[in-house]
Amino acid sequence: MPSQDRPRIAFDHHTPEFGQDTAATTARLRGSCPMGFTDAHDGYWVASTYEHARRVLSDTDNFTVEKSADGQRGGKLIPTAPHAPAILPGALDGPAHDRLRKPLRSVFAKRSIEQNVAPIARRVADELLGGLVGRDEFDVAHAFSFRLTVATISEFVGLDELAEPEKFILMLEDAFAIDPEAGGDRDALAASTSRQFAEASDLVRDVVRRRAADPRDDLVSHMVDPSSGLTEDEVVNLSLSMLLGGVRTTAASMDNIVLHLGTHPDLRRSLVEDPSLIPAAVEEMTRLASVTPLVARTAVTDQDFGDVHVEAGDRVAALICSANRDEDRFPDAEQVRLDRRGGLHLAFGVGTHYCLGIWLAHMELRVAVEAILRRMPDYEVVLDRVRRYSLVGVNNGFAALPVRPNV
Template sequence: MSVTSQIELYYDPYDADIDVDPYPVYRRLREEAPLYYNEKYDFYAVSRADDVERVLTDHQTFISGRGAILDFIRADIEMPSGMFIFEDPPVHTMHRKVLHGVFTPRRVAELEHKVRAFCASSLDAVVGSDRFDFMADLGSLVPMRTIGMLLGIPESEQETHRHDTDRSLRAAPGEQLAPQEGFADGSSYAEYIDWRAEHPSDDLMTDLLNAELEEADGTRRRLTRAEVLTYTTLLASAGAETTGHLIAWSAVALGRHPDQRRELVEDSSLIPRAIEEVLRLEPPAQQFARWVNRDVEFHGQKVPEGSVILYLIGAANHDDRRFPDGDRFDIHRQNVKHLSFGFGAHYCLGSALARLEGRIALEEILKRIPDWEIDIANARMAPSPALRGWDSLPAFIGT
């Protein structure tokens, strides 16, 4: 049975008009076309929570080894060894295990006071003014500063690396990414790694230089320089972008719901749950892709081997079957088991760090800026088919 789509129901990740508010389209996809086919870009898409989980857990059918972004898969570029987010078990498991040994809960916990101090100093600078840009003045700065502290990247160089990451994930509205040109090769980190090899310190880059990888036959060896470079690039890139959007989306959600914002001001113990609800409601990464390794069916319809399938996290997180009244923002929602960090073997390794940054940022914001109104007329969304977020998010404060 072939897949048919109503003409008036259209979805693609490059449509800037859809990206402004994709949730009405997502709702129609879930109800009218739970398996959707886009003829223009030749991809399938699933939008219900159960179907998204199925894609995330069936590594034999839906493979990551050709990339996890539609444009990366189409470009058919060769991923460097150790780029485990674009690998499948058992190689994925072997390479991910290295980071489990160095990117530890202790490492994350040690950053809390440093992240808080940076947030506090950034916010103190605007106390008393009537304007604040949640992205430019805080959201875009916190993640790269945090990753910089974790890895040992000098503060003077962190902004340059953040811009490099931005460029690799941006495209003009309606256009596709060019991963052949923008995909970070890690060369900009090579000098730091070579210097750190001669000057070890208490940072993750030093840990990686000393880390060991267990091969499939059980033998162990130190990471090669190229592998250390790959891990460093992956961590720096992953940490620099999405968490900033989490901070900005928290400001948007609470700007739209001042009653719930006041609850958080009065009771900061509710903030971790509020962060989970923001992650569910407005995931910065709305969709990822997989290569289909063999024929498979969804809802009685066939997806042939060799296809690309998008799994729509943004749609699954609003699925009423999983989250009652899924389009509603509610900081008191129970058991918010959203899919924003993935599911199964590819569950985001940096989820604890993202939660820590989001929580601390919101705690420090609410201490100093309990009231705000987003200046949506002057806000600017980031042009990216891979992420949904903001380049600029100005607000009137103290209103």
């Protein structure tokens, strides 16, 4: 399709306007132009329906997550950040991806997470809330969700001995170009932190070598075992990727759940009275939050979406926050339905790149909700001081989420 014939939309996920009323904006897209082209960030297609978004994410033969050889195009996010290190194994396709993911599957399996990591998360959640519920007010985003996810993933991976792990994570977010509010300046941020990233890699390499000599019960020790087939460099890169991937999206999902329950007292009361409903509620609220609003692929071959023709080399964004509210897939999409069945949402991806840490995230969210509703069931969100990130194109999270425990 000649470029002038492409169905055009005015769309840029790295603007404050995108986050102001995302549900209404994406509903208009689904209804008027389910596959539209925007000129923002050198141009990309936006797949806004569930059908189109799932196709883009699941068809790895025709849509690749990998960057070009020079690093200037491609990748999981838009715009591309050439200076950012690759987040593994998700930045790869095909056999290279599968070889790195295979040794990790058993450790991230649901049974393993529940047996080995859930006790960590419960302990950390109780410790954090023990120091918070007596206050008149505290910020959930900074004092609970972020700290819970950092502590849990650090101990699980085996990097909890690093000094100031929370600052370490914030530096990694800059280096990997996924700082929530970096917007279209992601690559400049990655370039500016390259020295710190090199130093961080050296610190992790020291831990990797110590685990090779004296294994512990953690992910690094599992990866350095010769049976994994992983090189030292791969273990270092995977450790950093796992550490990074296990924090911000889960913390943002946690915050969105806290806000939703704080503004839906009937649902909250139901969960307090019957905690067995929490897993289903978490699943639905995770769908609604869609904390990673979109992820990108690059077309490998020409592809048709109805009357719309996507050419090889075109960038395509799967608009997850729109797909997860598509009424054709999710009847009463704006509602939390605890009896919803057969509605696989895309918050954790789909297909080959389905989130490796899905059971870790599910467990942490469930544990957090259980702890909060047990320790402060009548909490109140201070709505007039809630602030989402000014830019939510990478992460639909919160700069501030104050609550009053009311214990």
